[in-house]
Amino acid sequence: MTFTASLSLSRGTATISIAGELDASTAPRFHEKVEEAVRSGIDRLEIHASELTYISSAGLRSLLYAQQKMGTGGVIVLIGATGPVETVIRTAGLDRSIEMSDR
Amino acid sequence: MIAGVRKMDRIRIPASVEHLSQVATFITALGSRGHLTSQATYRLRLAADELVTNIAMYAATSPPGEIVLQGDVEDDKVWVAVANEGPRFDPRVMRKDRVPDPARTGQIGGLGLFLVFEAVDEFVYEFTDGVNRSTFSVRRESPPGK
Numbered sequence: 001m002t003f004t005a006s007l008s009l010s011r012g013t014a015t016i017s018i019a020g021e022l023d024a025s026t027a028p029r030f031h032e033k034v035e036e037a038v039r040s041g042i043d044r045l046e047i048h049a050s051e052l053t054y055i056s057s058a059g060l061r062s063l064l065y066a067q068q069k070m071g072t073g074g075v076i077v078l079i080g081a082t083g084p085v086e087t088v089i090r091t092a093g094l095d096r097s098i099e100m101s102d103r
Numbered sequence: 104m105i106a107g108v109r110k111m112d113r114i115r116i117p118a119s120v121e122h123l124s125q126v127a128t129f130i131t132a133l134g135s136r137g138h139l140t141s142q143a144t145y146r147l148r149l150a151a152d153e154l155v156t157n158i159a160m161y162a163a164t165s166p167p168g169e170i171v172l173q174g175d176v177e178d179d180k181v182w183v184a185v186a187n188e189g190p191r192f193d194p195r196v197m198r199k200d201r202v203p204d205p206a207r208t209g210q211i212g213g214l215g216l217f218l219v220f221e222a223v224d225e226f227v228y229e230f231t232d233g234v235n236r237s238t239f240s241v242r243r244e245s246p247p248g249k
Contacts (some may be wrong), residue, residue, distance in 0.1 A: 021127070024120035024156040054127075054145070056152050057215035058120075084145040091221050092214060 007033040013044040019051035022059035031062045038069040045070065050080030060092050067097055077101055111175040112136075118159045118167045118187060126151050126172065130183065133174045137181035143241045146222040147183060150239050153215040154185045154194065158235075162189045180224070182240035191230045194219060194237055 003026035005018045014037035022030055037045055045066055067076055077099040081089060089095060114129050116122040130151055134144030155170055162168070174183040197216035220226060223239040230236070 023123050023152055024160070025123050054148075056149055056156070057218055058156065060214060084142055084149075087142075088149065088218065092218065 003029060005030050005033045007037060009037070009040055009042070012042055013046065014040065014042045015046045015048065017048040017051075019053075021054040022052060023054065023056045024058035027058035027062060030059060031065065034062045034066045038066055043070070043074050045074065045076045046079060047077070048079050049085065050082070052081065052085050055085050055088050057092070060089065060094060063089075063094055063098060075099065079103060111173055113171065113173045115169055115171050116155075118155075118162065118164075118170050120156055120159050123152055123155065126155050129172055129174070133176070133181055133183065137176040137243055139181055139241065139243060143181075143243075147181060147239075147241050150219045150222045151183055151185060153219045154237055157194070157215055158185075158187050158189075162187065162192065164189075176243070178243075180240040180242050182225075182238060184236055184238040186234055186236040188234050192235055193228050193230070195226070195228055 003018070003020035003022055005016060008015045016030075016033050016037060018030060020026070034045075047063070063076065063078070067074070070076065076097075078089065079101045080103065081100065086100070089098075089100070112129065112133055114125060116125050127148055130148040131144060134147060139147070151172065155172075158170055159167070168187060168189060171186045172183060173186075174181065194216050197213040198220050219239070222241075224242050226237065226239045228235075228237050
């Protein structure tokens with residue numbers, strides 16, 4: 001199962017780029033990056049997902065974790081999610097609290 | 104094997120999330136055989152993934168038990184069955200009638216099984232002789248010439 005996640009931090013904003021397939025076997029790698037980002041005290045988390053080809057509830061849990069840890073003052077933006085990946089995120093209702101952006 | 108009867112697709116995997124790639128391969132091949140759209144294959148895969156993950160996470164034994172996946176293509180649908188030995192667990196108890204709001208409620212449990220029921224067109228559960236068996240399907244578009 002191919003999955004990559006990279007993290008960069010800059011002035012209160014964390015950017016995580018994810019690609020490949022995010023399921024229960026690969027989700028720990030994503031969760032690690034999310035935890036590291038949240039620990040650094042960010043107020044904005046951008047997740048670039050244009051190269052994500054698959055997501056299951058395991059990946060959604062990490063997004064929910066970030067949302068809970070960052071609290072109401074934090075902003076999470078999911079960028080570039082398309083097709084079935086976007087559909088899963090919206091079906092789970094995550095688009096109510098996470099901003100979805102094309103770019 | 105009886106002549107003229109094709110053997111359905113079947114795999115047996117340990118009940119561990121480390122084997123989800125085998126589930127993906129199995130479903131992709133089945134979807135291809137059934138000429139499913141990529142979206143329909145995704146839905147079938149997601150359902151299988153979530154059920155297998157649920158078994159691996161919540162019916163865990165040491166060493167891990169096994170999960171059997173079977174599937175086949177019919178005129179109007181592609182179906183998959185996920186079976187495991189263990190205590191009775193009916194996934195339909197987690198079925199919800201409205202879109203969850205996990206970010207607001209903090210209720211994450213059950214999200215995977217919720218997605219199963221959103222993904223599939225049919226779902227049947229049976230518990231027989233100590234085996235849980237969930238059978239689900241997605242509809243096929245009419246194949247060319249049929």
